[in-house]
Amino acid sequence: MGKRLSKSNYIKIKKNILKKLYSNKAFSKGHLLYERLTAGIPSHLAGFVDDVLEDLIKKGLVVYYGKTKHGNAYQLNIRKLKEIEEIIF
Secondary structure (H helix, E strand, C coil), X not given: CCCCCCHXXXXXXXXXXXXXXXXXCCCCCCCEEHHHHHCCCCCXXXXXXXXXXHHXXXXXXXXXXXXXXXXXXXXXXXXXXXXXHHHHC
């Protein structure tokens, strides 16, 4: 029986992912590896990162950059930058 993700924890993970991508300037040319996105998230919430990341991709805020030789990479959707900044700040 799996645990459920509360709304407050969902928002924390969502902001954490968006802040990391934003602070590393992962817009049109930059990208960030999956391992870097999950670093710094508490261990009891680490299992939910995939669900939140998938949801952000569906909403169009995050774009799957592609598979690099080091792993999967992600970047922010530059067309939704205003919306992303409203969530972060």
